[in-house]
Amino acid sequence: MSTGIFSPAVKNIDKIIILLEKQYPDALETSLGHRDAFQLLVATILAAQSTDKLVNKVTPGLFRKYKTIHDFADADPEELEQDIRTTGFFRNKTKNIMGAARALVKDFNGEVPGNMEDLISLPGVGRKTANVVLGDCFKKPVIIVDTHMKRISHHIGLTLNTNPDKIEFDLKKIVPDAKQTVFSHKIVAHGRTICIARRPKCIICPILKYCKYGQENA
Template identity: 55%
Template sequence: MKTKAKKILELLDEFYPKDIKCYLNYETPWQLLIATILSAQCTDDRVNMVTRDLFKKYKSVSDFAEADLEELEQDIKSTGFYRNKAKNIILCTRTLLEKYNGEVPKNIDELTQLAGVGRKTANVILGNIYGIPSIVVDTHVKRVSYRLGLTKFTDPTKIEFDLMEILPKDHWIRYNTQIIAHGRAICTARNPKCAECFLLPYCQYGLEERMNVISD
């Protein structure tokens, strides 16, 4: 499996930039934390549209901690699940002020104790803010990794640990951003472009789809 993973990583490096790209717009660690909370079940593009105005209105951790719940709900409504997200953002920022002097912690255990923060959000912070190797299992990483046969699981946490086992640590963050790019451009959820995919020789899903087409 590690040999297969090595070939996949080499091809990803050949076709996609090696630099780390975060698809959420932010200027400070706490802004990325809030943006990532908002990104649950929502596209990055939609989150970026919302935070463009949101971060002008709420300029600090304190502003969010003191926000009116119903008003914040309306401010983020278009991201979906806005009631839970608004509640979690207020609770999360209050904890940042009370326990961490307004700073975003750099420990996954501390991060996942914050309201609205799971392993995915915590790993986004660790990788993009602190440069700590981490694997973010978003919808693209989940789908593409499964199709490639790098994991047999669909549970994000189990996928994360599978990938941690077979991918070299220095490639974890880069894998996230490259697979997101690949998932958007080629390995889409519906009608993936298998015939155009440079990873096809290593893809269980793509090879099976190709065989099905031939047999038909």
């Protein structure tokens, strides 16, 4: 993994964003299916150590069966475990989903709060999950540090940090507010198609000339 801040990348962040927007015009929001903030919260908890594809196979049936926050809060844990089993780590995820639903009913009037502090007070909800919900459902400017953002922000040379919270704060200083959420989604698309973990396709990458790793390795 390439390390070190790469000043051409920082200086040209606006150009990088424009190039990514052109390359991935359809990557406008999370690929996790949802109809409201609570469903997205559940889907994002399920997506931990799993894939969006796998989660999207489970959630349509899950949300037909458990229609409200109360349905999740009052669920039979063993039944819910079986309902989400294929996403992996299903015991822990059941605990987190039911814990979050119960806390929302008890402390937040059954509504998903639209701020970081309250969201991360919920069981199983870290900054990444909170940022997904805040960005897509509350239209707040967020940097979502998932595995793609972690890897690619290092490759490009936008951060020296490996801790996701520190990466988030580094990128929030570099990426303009109005572009933060969209940048997060474009980076996921980039990580899935061109800047692939084991073999980034630098030669066809639209941001090659601004990328530290690309300049050193392509």
